[in-house]
Amino acid sequence: MHTQPTQSAPAVDPSRDRRRRRILGAVAAVVAAVVCLGAGLVWYHSIGRTKGQTDAKAVQQAPDAVRETLEKAPVSPEGEVVVKHNEGSLTGKQQRFAPATWATGKIVARALANRIEGYKIEPHPDWDAKAWTLQLGGHICAVSRDVTADGRTAVVVEPGRTDAPQNGVCDEVLMVDLDTGKKIWQAKMPAAEGATITGTNISLTRGVVAIAWDDGSVAYAMESGKRLWNTLGTNQCHDSAYVGGGALLALVKCGDSSEPTYRVEKLEPRTGKVLWRYAVSNGLRTIYLPSADPPVIAVEAGDYRVTDLITLDPENGERLATISMNGYDPKCGGNVEGYFDAVDKCYGMVVGRDRVFVMSKDTQDVITKPENQITAFDLKTGTVVTRFEGRPFQQVVPVRMNGEDLIIFRSTLDDVQPAAVVDWNLRTGKETPYLLFHLPEDDENELSDPEQSDILYEQGHVFFARRMLARDVVHPKNPVLSVIGVGTAGLKH
Template structure:
């Protein structure tokens, strides 16, 4: 693998930190059988949404169906006829004898449509048909080089993009450069276009960020940025390194925001700009206070910043209005935003939009708490904050031995993954209405026992919900030292055993 300029970012020191996170957590169940048995039987006060809430979800779904093809998809999950889950896909990686924990096969990028679950694996993307008892790869898109950056965004008609590092000889001055953008169809695996990024000699896996917004694919790598038209692949605009301030990364979706860094480290100051996606013109600028070391953008609309002020971890959420004016600051003391924590906190495959402990809806920001190890109490919880006022607007508690993780918004509700505590309680995909504090179990299922720890860790695994199914895809694939020639699980998914309505 030839990622990055010398020295390689994948050094022993990069992967040695916090090795304990690779060990499966052992949760002791003593003293909790009665509580969890009640959970398994569905006993509890918050189970089914009212019919009015369902009507709202259906209205949201109709609005989603009316999206234009080039818009970034926003889907609303319906309540299935039965929450009983059945396995929809299960795929394994082979030939990992040389891939140890310190030298894994990277698998960045996971996406789903109503028909296909797709994921990036090293230098290709594979698509798996979502069909129980069907265990064949529907298509494989060979990229001709390793994936350097991905985006979680998908268009309404099922397209997305990756940035690729073309293979070059060891002596090439461009070895490790990531300068190819590939736009493709998730349902068919067909490459729609591929373009070379201009003046991208300093774009590497450690600094390249990719996003999608309406009709536009945008890439930034600190030393430059570029935007392409989705339909044609035509370059719309690009920036270079001549200016004092540089585009460090983008956030897409309903709008296009840029994190802009000005000046050299350690005295870099940051701005967040809203850009016109078609022209690159700045529509407004928000100046981040001095002393902030990192800026992440978990949402472009509403604009939400996650900032690390004088700390290596994110310390605050900052919400803005539609004109870039400050609305509220939310302290994240006691919370776990999980921004930039993937791959042992290394900036691989794009990090600006990646905050696995934060989900932003239309009027709420949902943040995961730090883990609570106190006996007889929830393992963690998710708190909703009003993006206009910054005040708390609801709390969803996990259960003892069962952590909860925010996944994505579904209309005005939040989709949550609740880890299982087998054999007492299954894992669950839950929809939470923060306005009424009601929850609806959408799917109940059991993850493979040997992989449950890794699959339930958002720092290590992509969890994707789409069209009534939930998928788990580890971002790093490594051999089992006890059985180095055995296959390794790289994707598993569940759907309802009953029909949706």
């Protein structure tokens, strides 16, 4: 069986620049602590407490559709821990990969090496209140970011079979119920000897699980695991990745691997029939598909960063707008240490029905200006609609859409000002606090960084989960915080 790749723990902390600014800002924060506290109280009371239930109200969806939940403000934004899990048994310089986090109203689940674990979401949780563990036989190779309306997702794993063709092959796909940890079905992918942990991609759309790798692809019926269609990479062009959700897009790669060309195709999920094509310009280094519905492409043109977003008409695939990312930081390519496909992962941007929200780069003026901002662009015209400003030393991160609103995470500055999850209404400009809390001090920098940790908000709870776990060099015997979740401390209904 293939051994999970390991390597030395990184010597450089990716958060060091922001941490340096916060240390500098802490001096100013001490002077302004009383003012900050007063401002925070005014901010809270000026909005008022919006009565509502902590659980999200489900949008009318079929059980096998990719989930869309509508969140309401809790009865109180005061936060309390509802999940906390520490990962132990980390030895030497080993790193344990945790490439995905999913949440329902009852469970937060983590993909960890060769298993998936579910932890109970409950007030005052028991220490590491593990609800279930699903052993997968082999290591996880690809994860979907999507969850169905009834709480299922899918992963690709190494087979864990004695008759496996060779080490490192990722040719098994399985569907999992996240509330129970039960495996619903498992299937062997056809002619998938070339599927590996570095180039296998999986996505969900309504009723369909689609998987692509370097020389093939396959789609399964979500309910039964029945194979619907598949392709082999024997032609000049092949599907290299998929992105799902409300539609299914394929990133098609053509030509020599050293100088490939690309096109994006919209597919009919149950048949694989091409509905339209968009030819991407030649000479691009890397292409990402952060959204299928509406279709948005992120491209790296001559640089190791996203230089432009391209928005397409969902009906015919015609280009609507090109949006320059100069000064912005969509944070695409969020795979873990080069493993796990990252085509559909852009942690610094969120795509809505007619807007795309992108983080700016951090400011260089660390004293008087906000740490960063979130800009809303119109998908049809590419023009700026509005901006959401962060605060000095407090970064803002777009987390997900909430109907027409945007849910935002704002990091903390010090022990006085809390971190926050807020709902931003673009139509009114109103900022509604959902949760106010502090993360553990020793872990706050890494957990607050969307390039290092998953940040989710689902059904009244926010979760922070590291994608890579390594033992503490100073305290090597201590377990490592894997995931922490916060919910409302208000009255429960």
